[in-house]
Amino acid sequence: KEKSTYETKKFLENLEEMMGFPIHIVQVDNGHEFVNDNDKTSKESGFEKAAYNLGITIKRTRPYSPWQNGKIERSHREDGKVLYNRKVFTSEKDLINQVAKHERRYNSTAKISLKFKSPDEVVEEYFKNTSCYYEN
Structure with missing residues (x-):
């Protein structure tokens, strides 16, 4: 799949139905597929708008802090x-x-x-x- 806010927005909109329980918070890195670069624009990304509309809180990791999402990084490395x-x-x-x-x-x-x-x-x-x- 393409890495875009459109694709991640679509995924988020279907996530609760796929999982079968409510999602309250998601933690994301600062990748362009999740959030816009604050240095370039103050506009929310499609993913951020979808999360807001669904009542889901987005928790962003600090830039250049891979240890904050270490399990995912380790999973990618093992895969x-x-x-x-x-x-x-x-x-x-x-x-x-x-x-x-x-x-x-x-x-x-x-x-x-x-x-x-x-x-x-x-x-x-x-x-x-x-x-x-x-x-x-």
């Missing part, structure tokens, strides 16, 4: 090592399939930081303890 640096994709469809395979494998693997549970298990436990849980 790069495991997926992008090792593979040659023959088509966009192949890329999509390989990313999906990588996500399934990652989300079903136990992590020390999750007390030896997989991300899938943690999410399932979370939703079992909320009113939006249902069994298939």
